[in-house]
Amino acid sequence: MTGTEQAAEPQTIRSAGVGSTPIRFEVLDAPERPATRARAGRLETPHGVVETPIFMPVGTNATVKAMDPDDLEEVGATIILANTYHLALRPGHERIARLGGLHDFMAWQRPILTDSGGFQVVSLGDLRRIDEEGVTFRSHLDGALLHFTPEYAMAVQEALGADIAVCLDQPVPPHASTRGEVAEAAARTERWAERCLDAHGREDQALFGIIQGGLEPDLRRAATAAIGAMPFDGICVGGLAGDETAEQRRAVLDVVVPLLADDPRPRYLMGLGSPIDLLEAVDAGMDMFDSVLPARVARNGSLWTPEGRLNLRNARFLDDARPVQEGCPCRLCRSFSRAYLAHLLRAGELLAYRLATCHNLTFILDFMSSIRSAIRAGTFPELRRSIRASQAGTNGAKTASEGRVKSE
Amino acid sequence: MTGTEQAAEPQTIRSAGVGSTPIRFEVLDAPERPATRARAGRLETPHGVVETPIFMPVGTNATVKAMDPDDLEEVGATIILANTYHLALRPGHERIARLGGLHDFMAWQRPILTDSGGFQVVSLGDLRRIDEEGVTFRSHLDGALLHFTPEYAMAVQEALGADIAVCLDQPVPPHASTRGEVAEAAARTERWAERCLDAHGREDQALFGIIQGGLEPDLRRAATAAIGAMPFDGICVGGLAGDETAEQRRAVLDVVVPLLADDPRPRYLMGLGSPIDLLEAVDAGMDMFDSVLPARVARNGSLWTPEGRLNLRNARFLDDARPVQEGCPCRLCRSFSRAYLAHLLRAGELLAYRLATCHNLTFILDFMSSIRSAIRAGTFPELRRSIRASQAGTNGAKTASEGRVKSE
Numbered sequence: 001m002t003g004t005e006q007a008a009e010p011q012t013i014r015s016a017g018v019g020s021t022p023i024r025f026e027v028l029d030a031p032e033r034p035a036t037r038a039r040a041g042r043l044e045t046p047h048g049v050v051e052t053p054i055f056m057p058v059g060t061n062a063t064v065k066a067m068d069p070d071d072l073e074e075v076g077a078t079i080i081l082a083n084t085y086h087l088a089l090r091p092g093h094e095r096i097a098r099l100g101g102l103h104d105f106m107a108w109q110r111p112i113l114t115d116s117g118g119f120q121v122v123s124l125g126d127l128r129r130i131d132e133e134g135v136t137f138r139s140h141l142d143g144a145l146l147h148f149t150p151e152y153a154m155a156v157q158e159a160l161g162a163d164i165a166v167c168l169d170q171p172v173p174p175h176a177s178t179r180g181e182v183a184e185a186a187a188r189t190e191r192w193a194e195r196c197l198d199a200h201g202r203e204d205q206a207l208f209g210i211i212q213g214g215l216e217p218d219l220r221r222a223a224t225a226a227i228g229a230m231p232f233d234g235i236c237v238g239g240l241a242g243d244e245t246a247e248q249r250r251a252v253l254d255v256v257v258p259l260l261a262d263d264p265r266p267r268y269l270m271g272l273g274s275p276i277d278l279l280e281a282v283d284a285g286m287d288m289f290d291s292v293l294p295a296r297v298a299r300n301g302s303l304w305t306p307e308g309r310l311n312l313r314n315a316r317f318l319d320d321a322r323p324v325q326e327g328c329p330c331r332l333c334r335s336f337s338r339a340y341l342a343h344l345l346r347a348g349e350l351l352a353y354r355l356a357t358c359h360n361l362t363f364i365l366d367f368m369s370s371i372r373s374a375i376r377a378g379t380f381p382e383l384r385r386s387i388r389a390s391q392a393g394t395n396g397a398k399t400a401s402e403g404r405v406k407s408e
Numbered sequence: 409m410t411g412t413e414q415a416a417e418p419q420t421i422r423s424a425g426v427g428s429t430p431i432r433f434e435v436l437d438a439p440e441r442p443a444t445r446a447r448a449g450r451l452e453t454p455h456g457v458v459e460t461p462i463f464m465p466v467g468t469n470a471t472v473k474a475m476d477p478d479d480l481e482e483v484g485a486t487i488i489l490a491n492t493y494h495l496a497l498r499p500g501h502e503r504i505a506r507l508g509g510l511h512d513f514m515a516w517q518r519p520i521l522t523d524s525g526g527f528q529v530v531s532l533g534d535l536r537r538i539d540e541e542g543v544t545f546r547s548h549l550d551g552a553l554l555h556f557t558p559e560y561a562m563a564v565q566e567a568l569g570a571d572i573a574v575c576l577d578q579p580v581p582p583h584a585s586t587r588g589e590v591a592e593a594a595a596r597t598e599r600w601a602e603r604c605l606d607a608h609g610r611e612d613q614a615l616f617g618i619i620q621g622g623l624e625p626d627l628r629r630a631a632t633a634a635i636g637a638m639p640f641d642g643i644c645v646g647g648l649a650g651d652e653t654a655e656q657r658r659a660v661l662d663v664v665v666p667l668l669a670d671d672p673r674p675r676y677l678m679g680l681g682s683p684i685d686l687l688e689a690v691d692a693g694m695d696m697f698d699s700v701l702p703a704r705v706a707r708n709g710s711l712w713t714p715e716g717r718l719n720l721r722n723a724r725f726l727d728d729a730r731p732v733q734e735g736c737p738c739r740l741c742r743s744f745s746r747a748y749l750a751h752l753l754r755a756g757e758l759l760a761y762r763l764a765t766c767h768n769l770t771f772i773l774d775f776m777s778s779i780r781s782a783i784r785a786g787t788f789p790e791l792r793r794s795i796r797a798s799q800a801g802t803n804g805a806k807t808a809s810e811g812r813v814k815s816e
Contacts, residue, residue, distance in 0.1 A: 066758040091751040107743040335515040350474040
């Protein structure tokens, strides 16, 4: 891994001046506080440039469910996430490496980030035992006994070959854990971060560290200091997008981000996916996000529009000749009526899942694009106010926080 | 409905000289018997031209499973079939009519044929009672008691608005029926054909009659004479593509087709879908075909290639970096390996079904295209001999007849 340098001007900071970093991040616009901490950036990776703030669709099994790479390009995806845990179990990271790596395997030549695996190990694996060495658990697929260590997580992700890898962490659910458990997990995540740094050697792959610490300000402060001091290429905030309230999440970010204010690296909040949640996290200063939420609710028939959320399983749409969203450029809205989608959903037709996913991913990626434009234009605070005001009166897209989804 | 005229030259026969037919069929090349009865033709419909012999992918619920209209154009589909029975039950033909008809509803602007509904009523409906008036049965969806008559089948298909409608018939399984049952069903199908002709009034929609008669030469002969004498725009052969052998099917076609030899109308063999079966039916003089088979076996992981059938669920493909078929232009073979498809199938990923369907439909439609070219070039008998010879040594694409599939 690489070192970082503190740039003199926060407006043009860049990560890793030592020359060996595979990514380069530049903050383009960072409005004055306290109006907002939102910032627009540009992340260069071996497979292309990503404008931030950005939402990353999730391709759990080396496929964003129901979508092919052309669909992903059409909805505007510039970077996607793939799950380290799932791919290590099936089809196996060594197999993917033999087949040329994840990009070739799934025919996606834009940037990819592979996640830590920690969240899935802890939430999906059965009979897990966590000790200093790592996590022992049974595969949710076939019950095989498996062992994930920081070193193994690095080997898996180097084999997969994403542009960005993430350290193995130990997430704990904020509300279901004692302060002692949260503190222990955060401290272990820091020790594992050091081991990940030592183990990671692939020069064309960036590595992000993860800050844990639950909802405890002092633990988050300590974790931010510890992870921030290590030479990662980016900083993840983990342990959120769970069962915490929006206010609790904001409080954590308002502890973490100011400590990273002069830090020249991208900030990635793991697991967040609803529009209003993304808006608030951008306002708090975060740059990168991922979630299965937009695609998962799409497959359930819930379509996002600026006026709110439409449940296409509702019988009233069976005779509705309008598109889901007037003027939307997506594959669904270009050609098909609400009535047709409602019919496909009722008939359980596979095309429904693809069309609905195309729409919700277009919606959320266009939403992020409008956020980026507003930041660049200096009007993000106004955009945020206007969206929050419109949310107040609707079941919209969507006021309530929606928790992190364990798995697709 | 329209009348037909017997053309003087079999090479340039055309249907329906009275001017009101919505379709026009022209035989372009009909080689001398006895080498083959294969013929190439050109079918003009309100939504475009179809070169024959042609295979029609099946869009049971107003969608060819896992495919969107762009996919269908890309695989080379020039006409598709939709199921009258399914669409009458869900979402309802009157609803589709209100939404602008089937073409607009499913955003497919090329030709569509809707089938008779008879096969599905008899095979899918529960508690059916068939009498002279029609068929009473319970919906396979919700158990509702429904009644299909020839007049109702016409009303449904006129509401759907396909380019080609088909008469309600009473199919019976050849082996499971007595000669008396087959005779009664064939005679009733003839009487229902007259009622369909009387009931059908949509001028921009063609109507095809159906010949039944099981495996009995004399019944087939009588049915061919009766249906052939009615002013249909095309002639279907029903009651095949079931549990009969390839030899029994050929024997029926060798009774029916010679009786229609000077008949200027397209001949449609309902329900046939495997390459070798299509090859033989073309040789016997048939022009149009449909089946869910290529798409259904694709979704099960069975991929067709010139060298034979690949079962992508087999573990040996998990490390196979080659495309399913070298040089194939389909969406699957252009970008993805056998290993990737094998992985998607094991993970139950939706993309697997679309990619596999793209391949098998490309394969069967390219196969039909090569048949058309050979007929035009006068080399169809050689093509047939060569394919049959290559079949002898493989598990190919595919020697054994594969029965008609009741439903997707």
